[in-house]
Amino acid sequence: MKQPQLVLASASPRRRELLAQIGLNFLVQTADIEETPLPGESAEALVKRLAKEKAEAVWISRGVSHTPSLPVLGSDTLGILDGELLVKPADFEDARRMLRKMSGQRHEILTAVALTGAGGTQVIVNRSVVKFRALTDAEILAYWQTGEPQDKAGAYAIQGYGAVFIEQLEGSYSGVMGLPLFETAQLLQAAGIIIF
Structure with missing residues (x-):
C-alpha cells in the first residue's frame, strides 16, 4: 500500500469516496x-x-510534528437560489422550504477546493447549475423520511435518492457532490502529487 499523499480536511464520506475514486491514498483530519x-x-x-480556512487550520494543527508535511486539501460547498444560501437544513420545515423553492427551478452549486502546503494555499471554485423537476409535498416528506437530506447543503444529495429530482445538470457531478475532481486534480498535479 502506498504512503499517504495528502490530508483531507473533511469528515464527509462523499469527499473520501471521490478521492479514493481517483486512486489517492490520504489521511483524514x-x-x-x-x-x-x-x-x-x-x-x-x-x-x-471556508475551504481555505479548513485546509489551513489542519495544516497548522499538524505543525512540525508530522514529517514530511503532507499537503492538506479543504473543500466547501454551497447552493444558491435567488440570492439565498442553500445550507444544511435546521429541521424538516427548513428542508421543505428549500426543496419547495428549488422545485421546478434552477439553482447554482459552488464548491471551492483549497490545497495548503509549504508554499502557501491555492483555491479553485467550481460552479454548476442544477435544475429540479417539480416536486410534490408528499415527495418532499417521503424524501425527508429517508434521512438523506438532513445533513446536506440544499437538503438533497445528488448521489443518493435526490438524484430523481434532477432534471438537468450543467457542470460537475462531483462538484455538486462536494469535491470537483477536475479542479482537485489540477491543484494536486500542480503540487506534484501523482493522481494515478
Whole structure:
C-alpha cells in the first residue's frame, strides 16, 4: 500500500469516496472552524474562505510534528437560489422550504477546493447549475423520511435518492457532490502529487 499523499480536511464520506475514486491514498483530519458568513460576504467569497480556512487550520494543527508535511486539501460547498444560501437544513420545515423553492427551478452549486502546503494555499471554485423537476409535498416528506437530506447543503444529495429530482445538470457531478475532481486534480498535479 502506498504512503499517504495528502490530508483531507473533511469528515464527509462523499469527499473520501471521490478521492479514493481517483486512486489517492490520504489521511483524514477535520477542522473546527466558524462557518457563519461575514457581513456583505458573497457566496463565492464565503465558499473560498471556508475551504481555505479548513485546509489551513489542519495544516497548522499538524505543525512540525508530522514529517514530511503532507499537503492538506479543504473543500466547501454551497447552493444558491435567488440570492439565498442553500445550507444544511435546521429541521424538516427548513428542508421543505428549500426543496419547495428549488422545485421546478434552477439553482447554482459552488464548491471551492483549497490545497495548503509549504508554499502557501491555492483555491479553485467550481460552479454548476442544477435544475429540479417539480416536486410534490408528499415527495418532499417521503424524501425527508429517508434521512438523506438532513445533513446536506440544499437538503438533497445528488448521489443518493435526490438524484430523481434532477432534471438537468450543467457542470460537475462531483462538484455538486462536494469535491470537483477536475479542479482537485489540477491543484494536486500542480503540487506534484501523482493522481494515478
